[in-house]
Amino acid sequence: MAPAPISSIKVGHIEDVQELRKVQPRRIPQRYVRDVTERPTTVANSTSSSMQVPLIDFSKLINITNTDQSQRELSKLAAACEEWGFFQVINHGIDAELLECIEKVAKKFFLLPLEEKQKYAMAPGTIQGYGHAFVFSEDQKLDWCNMLALGVEPFFIRNPKLWPTNPAQFSDTLDMYSVVIRKLCQMLLRFIALSLGLKENVFNEMFGMAVQAVRMNYYPPCSRPDLVLGLSPHSDGSALTVLQQAKGSAVGLQILKDDKWVPVQPVPNALVINIGDTIEVLTNGKYKSVEHRAVTHKEKDRLSIVTFYAPSYEIELFPLPELVDENRPCMYRKFNHGEYSRHYINNKLQGKKTLEFTKIQLTK
Numbered sequence: 618m619a620p621a622p623i624s625s626i627k628v629g630h631i632e633d634v635q636e637l638r639k640v641q642p643r644r645i646p647q648r649y650v651r652d653v654t655e656r657p658t659t660v661a662n663s664t665s666s667s668m669q670v671p672l673i674d675f676s677k678l679i680n681i682t683n684t685d686q687s688q689r690e691l692s693k694l695a696a697a698c699e700e701w702g703f704f705q706v707i708n709h710g711i712d713a714e715l716l717e718c719i720e721k722v723a724k725k726f727f728l729l730p731l732e733e734k735q736k737y738a739m740a741p742g743t744i745q746g747y748g749h750a751f752v753f754s755e756d757q758k759l760d761w762c763n764m765l766a767l768g769v770e771p772f773f774i775r776n777p778k779l780w781p782t783n784p785a786q787f788s789d790t791l792d793m794y795s796v797v798i799r800k801l802c803q804m805l806l807r808f809i810a811l812s813l814g815l816k817e818n819v820f821n822e823m824f825g826m827a828v829q830a831v832r833m834n835y836y837p838p839c840s841r842p843d844l845v846l847g848l849s850p851h852s853d854g855s856a857l858t859v860l861q862q863a864k865g866s867a868v869g870l871q872i873l874k875d876d877k878w879v880p881v882q883p884v885p886n887a888l889v890i891n892i893g894d895t896i897e898v899l900t901n902g903k904y905k906s907v908e909h910r911a912v913t914h915k916e917k918d919r920l921s922i923v924t925f926y927a928p929s930y931e932i933e934l935f936p937l938p939e940l941v942d943e944n945r946p947c948m949y950r951k952f953n954h955g956e957y958s959r960h961y962i963n964n965k966l967q968g969k970k971t972l973e974f975t976k977i978q979l980t981k
């Protein structure tokens with residue numbers, strides 16, 4: 618999603634986690650070892666497996682011939698967005714074969730020799746290509762993850778040189794996948810509007826030149842999952858995020874709920890949806906972008922394919938007037954979305970810190 622690269626950033630030498638795993642499977646370089654407070658299994662970071670992210674049945678939402686049922690599902694959607702900021706969507710109508718294809722090409726890409734993948738290397742300070750995004754200094758802790766991130770839409774954010782030609786079907790598959798995920802996002806936004814009691818087209822204008830980017834995250838196994846993080850805690854800068862957990866992957870995504878990390882158990886063919894920072898702002902904090910992270914596994918690898926769907930860069934964002942009143946004063950100042958995107962990519966992932974950019978400090 619990077620509109621402009623930043624120069625003069627020194628990130629030092631970054632060891633590739635897949636290569637490390639091959640050559641010295643037990644070694645964890647210091648740059649990957651988290652400070653004690655950040656480690657995934659300490660008491661302060663404890664997990665709760667008893668809670669489950671809500672499931673939303675998309676086929677019920679869109680079935681307007683059964684109004685009772687669709688209204689019930691809409692209420693479930695409202696509760697999921699308000700209480701969780703996350704849900705898994707089932708019966709979304711996307712061809713299971715296409716979901717499988719994108720997983721296949723992504724996995725094939727990550728399993729290529731390093732030299733091959735480095736043809737698409739991410740330049741320091743940018744977030745497209747193969748490598749480590751959000752790294753700004755030599756002493757910053759690194760995520761146990763390899764990423765391939767690509768801008769998809771609008772066309773001017775694409776960097777064709779970074780779209781892999783190996784495997785050969787990669788680009789076509791990603792294009793097909795992106796089209797259907799975009800449609801899903803557009804429909805979800807309509808239902809999100811309805812779930813707030815707003816007109817279904819309330820978001821339309823903001824997403825005229827919607828920004829769509831894809832990040833594929835590959836987490837190799839790690840001999841010390843207790844010391845590292847697959848992906849640092851963060852909220853997404855998008856409006857909506859669609860996350861596909863590849864079949865056969867380890868459980869790895871965790872979301873912060875009531876101060877506990879809740880693992881998101883993969884459901885076959887479901888897609889994980891989360892509210893991004895933009896929807897938090899537009900809904901004046903009613904629907905929250907929730908902090909999440911990824912952890913690693915001792916023996917199993919993990920692949921996730923993540924689509925970020927965001928408003929047009931030129932749009933000015935601020936809470937919808939319908940969601941501001943005396944009881945719920947305006948919590949976010951007006952800002953330009955392109956400016957926010959730049960702010961997001963120029964900072965390391967750090968919980969919900971990036972959203973402070975727009976937060977109004979309310980005094981009582």
Ligand SMILES: O=C(O)CCC(=O)C(=O)O
Pocket residue numbers: 832834848853860869870909910911920921923
């Ligand atoms: O791999 C995951 O499950 C988390 C990915 C994620 O949060 C992201 O790419 O923003």
Ligand SMILES: [Fe+2]
Pocket residue numbers: 851852853858909
């Ligand atoms: Fe995320």
